[in-house]
Amino acid sequence: MTGARTYQARLRQGHWFNALPAALQEALLAAAQIKQLSAGQALFRRGDKPCGLYAVVEGGMRIGAVNTAGKEALLTLIEAPYWFGEISLFDGQPRTHDAFADGASTLLQVPQAVLLALLEQQPQYWRDVALLMSHKLRLAFIALEEMSLRPAAPRLARRLLLMAENYGEGEPRRVIHLPQEQLALMLSISRQTTNQILKDLESQGMLRLNYGEIEILDLQRLRQAAQ
Known part of the structure; x- marks a missing residue:
C-alpha cells in the first residue's frame, strides 16, 4: 500500500x-x-x-x-x-x-x-x-449540561473517560498524553483544583500520574466516578 x-x-x-x-x-x-x-x-x-x-x-x-x-x-x-x-x-x-x-x-x-x-x-x-x-x-450538549449542573470532580472523571475512549472513536487506551494544565483549561477549572482531584483519583487506584500524562489503571471505577 x-x-x-x-x-x-x-x-x-x-x-x-x-x-x-x-x-x-x-x-x-x-x-x-x-x-x-x-x-x-x-x-x-x-x-x-x-x-x-x-x-x-x-x-x-x-x-x-x-x-x-x-x-x-x-x-x-x-x-x-x-x-x-x-x-x-x-x-x-x-x-x-x-x-x-x-x-x-x-x-x-x-x-x-x-x-x-x-x-x-x-x-x-x-x-x-x-x-x-x-x-x-x-457530546457538546452533554458537556454544556455538565458544566452547568455537575461538580468539578465528576466532570473531570467524565472528560478523562471520554479521552481514554477517544470520544467514542476507538478502543480504550491506558495512557492519555495530557499535562494537567491543559486538562484544567478544557474544564475551565483551576490548576490547583485539577491537581487535587487527580491526586484523589490516584489515591483510590483509578489512575497514575506521570510527567505530562495520565495512566488509567481502572477504567470501570473511573466510569463510576464520572456518574
Whole structure:
C-alpha cells in the first residue's frame, strides 16, 4: 500500500470510518493527501477558509482558541483515528476554532472541493458525514449540561473517560498524553483544583500520574466516578 492507504487499517479502528460504505471508504482514501505537522504547528486558525476534512493517523491535535489577551481555551485533544473539520463542509463558513499539532503528527486531508464534488455525485453520502457531526454535537450538549449542573470532580472523571475512549472513536487506551494544565483549561477549572482531584483519583487506584500524562489503571471505577 502507498499513500493514504497505508493508514487504512488504522482508520478502520475508528467507529465512524469503519461503519462507512466500502465505496465511500475507498473514495476518501483515494482523495486523501498526507500532511505532516511538527509540534505546535498550526493546521488552521479560527476564521480561515474551509480546507476540507481531516483524519489524525499519527500523533494528536489540540482544538481550541486564543483570545486577544493570549488566554487559551482548549476544547479538546484528539488522537488517531479521529476525523474532524466537517462543520465547514456543511455551511462553507470559516473555521470556528484553531487546530495545532500536539507533538509531531500525521494527518490525512480530503480537500474541500474534491469532497463536495463527491457528495454532489453521490448525495446519499451526506448522511454519513452528518453522522460524524451529530456525534460531536451530542457530546457538546452533554458537556454544556455538565458544566452547568455537575461538580468539578465528576466532570473531570467524565472528560478523562471520554479521552481514554477517544470520544467514542476507538478502543480504550491506558495512557492519555495530557499535562494537567491543559486538562484544567478544557474544564475551565483551576490548576490547583485539577491537581487535587487527580491526586484523589490516584489515591483510590483509578489512575497514575506521570510527567505530562495520565495512566488509567481502572477504567470501570473511573466510569463510576464520572456518574
